[in-house]
Amino acid sequence: MIRLPDPKPEVLARREEIVSALRRAVPGEGGVISEPLRLKPYETDGLSAYKQPPLAVALPASTEEVAAVLRVCHSMGVRVVPRGAGTSLSGGALPLEDGVVLGLMRMNRVLEVDFDDRLAVVEAGVTNLAITREVEGEGFFYAPDPSSQLACMIGGNVNMNSGGAHCLKYGVTANNLLGLKAVTIEGEVFEVGGRHLDAAGYDWLGLLTGSEGQLAVVTEVTVRILRGPEGARAMLAAFKSNEIAGQAVDAIIGSGIIPVALEFMDRPAIHACEAFAKAGYPLDAEAMLIIEVEGSVAEQDMLLGRIKDICERFDPISLKVAETAEQSLAIWKGRKGAFGAVGRISPDYLCMDGTIPTGELPHVLRRIGEMSAEYGLQVANIFHAGDGNLHPLIMFDANDPASFRKAEDFGADILKLCVEVGGCLTGEHGVGVEKRDLMNVQFTAGELGLQRAVKAAFDPGWLLNPAKVFPLEGNAALVSAPAAAPSRSAAA
Amino acid sequence: MSGASIAPASEEELAEAVAEAARSGQPLAVEGNGTKRAMLRPVQAARTLSTRNLTGITLYKPQELILSARAGTPLPEIEAALAERGQHLIAEPPEPGPLFGASEPATLGGVVATNLSGPRRINAGAMRDHVMGIRAVTGTGEVFRSGGRVLKNVTGLDLCKLLAGSHGTLGVMTEITLKVLPAPEASATVAVRVADLAGGVRALSAGLGAPYGVSGAALLPDGGGGAPLAILRIEDFAESVSYRAGRLRDELAGLGDASVVDDAEQSRDLWRRVRDAEPLDAEPSDAVWRVSVRPTAGPAVARAVRAAGLPRLMLDWGGGLVWIAGPPTAEAHAAVAAAARAEGGAFTLFRAPDSLRAAVPVLPEEPAPLAAIGRRVKAALDPAGVLNPGRMRAGA
Numbered sequence: 001m002i003r004l005p006d007p008k009p010e011v012l013a014r015r016e017e018i019v020s021a022l023r024r025a026v027p028g029e030g031g032v033i034s035e036p037l038r039l040k041p042y043e044t045d046g047l048s049a050y051k052q053p054p055l056a057v058a059l060p061a062s063t064e065e066v067a068a069v070l071r072v073c074h075s076m077g078v079r080v081v082p083r084g085a086g087t088s089l090s091g092g093a094l095p096l097e098d099g100v101v102l103g104l105m106r107m108n109r110v111l112e113v114d115f116d117d118r119l120a121v122v123e124a125g126v127t128n129l130a131i132t133r134e135v136e137g138e139g140f141f142y143a144p145d146p147s148s149q150l151a152c153m154i155g156g157n158v159n160m161n162s163g164g165a166h167c168l169k170y171g172v173t174a175n176n177l178l179g180l181k182a183v184t185i186e187g188e189v190f191e192v193g194g195r196h197l198d199a200a201g202y203d204w205l206g207l208l209t210g211s212e213g214q215l216a217v218v219t220e221v222t223v224r225i226l227r228g229p230e231g232a233r234a235m236l237a238a239f240k241s242n243e244i245a246g247q248a249v250d251a252i253i254g255s256g257i258i259p260v261a262l263e264f265m266d267r268p269a270i271h272a273c274e275a276f277a278k279a280g281y282p283l284d285a286e287a288m289l290i291i292e293v294e295g296s297v298a299e300q301d302m303l304l305g306r307i308k309d310i311c312e313r314f315d316p317i318s319l320k321v322a323e324t325a326e327q328s329l330a331i332w333k334g335r336k337g338a339f340g341a342v343g344r345i346s347p348d349y350l351c352m353d354g355t356i357p358t359g360e361l362p363h364v365l366r367r368i369g370e371m372s373a374e375y376g377l378q379v380a381n382i383f384h385a386g387d388g389n390l391h392p393l394i395m396f397d398a399n400d401p402a403s404f405r406k407a408e409d410f411g412a413d414i415l416k417l418c419v420e421v422g423g424c425l426t427g428e429h430g431v432g433v434e435k436r437d438l439m440n441v442q443f444t445a446g447e448l449g450l451q452r453a454v455k456a457a458f459d460p461g462w463l464l465n466p467a468k469v470f471p472l473e474g475n476a477a478l479v480s481a482p483a484a485a486p487s488r489s490a491a492a
Numbered sequence: 493m494s495g496a497s498i499a500p501a502s503e504e505e506l507a508e509a510v511a512e513a514a515r516s517g518q519p520l521a522v523e524g525n526g527t528k529r530a531m532l533r534p535v536q537a538a539r540t541l542s543t544r545n546l547t548g549i550t551l552y553k554p555q556e557l558i559l560s561a562r563a564g565t566p567l568p569e570i571e572a573a574l575a576e577r578g579q580h581l582i583a584e585p586p587e588p589g590p591l592f593g594a595s596e597p598a599t600l601g602g603v604v605a606t607n608l609s610g611p612r613r614i615n616a617g618a619m620r621d622h623v624m625g626i627r628a629v630t631g632t633g634e635v636f637r638s639g640g641r642v643l644k645n646v647t648g649l650d651l652c653k654l655l656a657g658s659h660g661t662l663g664v665m666t667e668i669t670l671k672v673l674p675a676p677e678a679s680a681t682v683a684v685r686v687a688d689l690a691g692g693v694r695a696l697s698a699g700l701g702a703p704y705g706v707s708g709a710a711l712l713p714d715g716g717g718g719a720p721l722a723i724l725r726i727e728d729f730a731e732s733v734s735y736r737a738g739r740l741r742d743e744l745a746g747l748g749d750a751s752v753v754d755d756a757e758q759s760r761d762l763w764r765r766v767r768d769a770e771p772l773d774a775e776p777s778d779a780v781w782r783v784s785v786r787p788t789a790g791p792a793v794a795r796a797v798r799a800a801g802l803p804r805l806m807l808d809w810g811g812g813l814v815w816i817a818g819p820p821t822a823e824a825h826a827a828v829a830a831a832a833r834a835e836g837g838a839f840t841l842f843r844a845p846d847s848l849r850a851a852v853p854v855l856p857e858e859p860a861p862l863a864a865i866g867r868r869v870k871a872a873l874d875p876a877g878v879l880n881p882g883r884m885r886a887g888a
Contacts, residue, residue: 114786114788115697115701116694116697116701116787116788117697117786117787117788117812118697118700118701118787118810119786138701139701139703140701160646161646161650163644167644168643171617171621172644172646174621174650174653175617175621184861184865186861188860188861189861190859190861190862191859192862194786194836194837194838195785195786195836195837196784196785196786196812196836196837196838197613197614197618197784197809197812197813198607198609198613198618198657198784199784199838200784200838200839200840200855200856201657201838201855201856201858201866201884202654202657202658202662202866202869203607203620203653203654203656203657203658204862206620206650206653206654206656207649207650207651207653207654209650209653210646210649210650211649211650214649215649227700227701227702227703228703229703229705230703249555250555253554253555253557253674254554254555256578256674256675256677256729257674258673258674295732296735298731298735299731299732299735302729302731302732303729355640355642355643355644355645356642357553357556357558357641357642358555358556359553359555359556384644386643387642387643387644388556388642388643388644389643389644422640422641422642423640423642424640424642424645424647425647426645426646426647427642427644427645427646428644428646429646430646431646431647431648435647439647439648442647442648443637443648444636446634446635446636447636447637447638448648450630450634450636450651450872450873451648451649451651453872453873454649454651454654454869454872454873455649456868456872457865457868457869457871457872458865458868460868469648469649
């Protein structure tokens, strides 16, 4: 159960008037949705356990229309929930009963590609993968590659500072942006950055990235595009314990090699993926690494040879170095299908996203195993081992409310453990509604107060995505009374 | 900047000093070792608050690629600790000696607060990209943290980014956690002699668009004999460097006279000089500007400022960073600002005598909505306006 802000009665009462004003702001066909049945697709996002139909949905096709929608909402005191493809795993796009969902999916044009300056200017509703598709003919790519890259949109990536399996080498979204066009809650259009590096003045670009729709609505993004490597190849290394696999990771990085990807799977994850994908994973292993390197064939041989030598020192159960691109794909096949694989074992699962210092891995996996037994819920662990970003998949039965509540409690305990060992609540999925009420675990009241003050500097009336990131308690703009008996909550 | 200087020995004392300043309404010039005092505008404060006594590496986990140090730690101390474990600072920040005539080393806090990055910026990110966490003190003396000590973290608003590059106007950082990386085993430089700056940027673009991981791409207007020289750096394991440098030289051969500088010492020295803008040949009395534009616009900026009588310049970051030196006059400054504006880029008056930098906007104006937001952010973090007043903009 997650508490949502108290709906504003005066907004609910003026629904027809608001919808009419929105239709004037986005006059074309399909610009505004208000019929209850057609609102259904927007009532949830990638965190589908929570559902809440919005007041209305506005689908502007240009920055000017976005500004017009925001002017309407601002002048009428209406809350706004920005939305891209709705793939958020943290409920970042969960609507509000008295809020307008501002969908950017119609803004899907690639405006400019410039290979000499290595950049692309795209609208917020262009999908992550579409950027790479646009430039790969010339050997270029857009580096951040979240698992949802086929569907997720760049505007959402910017707001969540999305990562992916390859950010150990290429960085996250924040490291791959040059500029943004955005609109304030008052409906004023502004640009930060540009086509150049390191714009002078405060780093608004850095602050807006990962701000989860709290500060402004992003409508255009200038991304860096990179020339791809000559080639890439993967290897698989399986070990007798999580500890040993963790030591092998340390030894690889300690030797000065930064693989382009370094993925860790524990025993339940190996078994789930193997049953699903028949990738040839070793079922007798406790832990498995997928390690990918880049370069010419000779460079790949050199790096994989060194990594293999290092792994040999840790008594591996098996080492398999891909000789061809096809063999590489086979090694990745199981990992890439991990979510589907877990979905086959259990129709419902929560995907957690804490980050830990990599040295704490054995301890954290041991504790997760103990908690799994205590809660009576299965968990499979997939982990970006190089950067400490852990993805435990907690399996539960959504038809059983008690099971869902247990899964949520289990997830919260894992995230508290991440913070306790020096890590954080979220590495790449964002706080959203999912982890909002755990923010007090990571930050002091003073620290949250400062972040709220920065939010309020952009959005003094708390109209932009107000149910997310910050705990509601004590925020007079959002809730009237103490949270003793939640009057409103998203159905779970 | 004369007057009293406070250099607290602990974060707690520093927080108390700031709180006291806020109560009494007496502004502070915030600095580390003060090596970059001549950057941007002169601060309007009678007293100086230095982090120079907050020193020491507090956490270093080479396998986790993480290092934390107190803000006043001299950069050479951090670089030495990293070198001992075969690692380095990714963003390659310049040393303050050549540019600012400083005799003391820069501090970690100073380099992060100014977000200074060297040639490796082009493919490995800016100083701010590697700040994983901070501890800092607000303008009211409140201690806060943002980020943490892990490599991937999107928990809450990223106040690390807000403070990096804020020149001490939003908070005083007391401890910083950085991502670090293994130092490359080897490095080599491919040099291409070209006919003009536009040809040089074509060579840099071709190199950066090739699959060899170029980690430095600069253009020296006079690489000997009056002809510009484009230089591109490869850093990696020795086998990779020799292979890639050879391939890159072959691919760039059509764009000019291309050769490989494979003497490691010579290559390293060349990039150290680029990092510290030595090829700019700035006179001690010169003002120095940095203009950031899209790389292919670098030559147009160069043309415009040369036409305005500013002949000393060099290009880095693939052509997108134009260093310019010349007489510290308002006319010269206006020419640089106009050249940056014409190409949709940004300028920074990097170094100048007080008379000039107090009189002109040292950074581009912000659009009205951002300027208003900026004032509210400043008011949230430093309501009494005691941290480095006037540093970035007049009256702010």
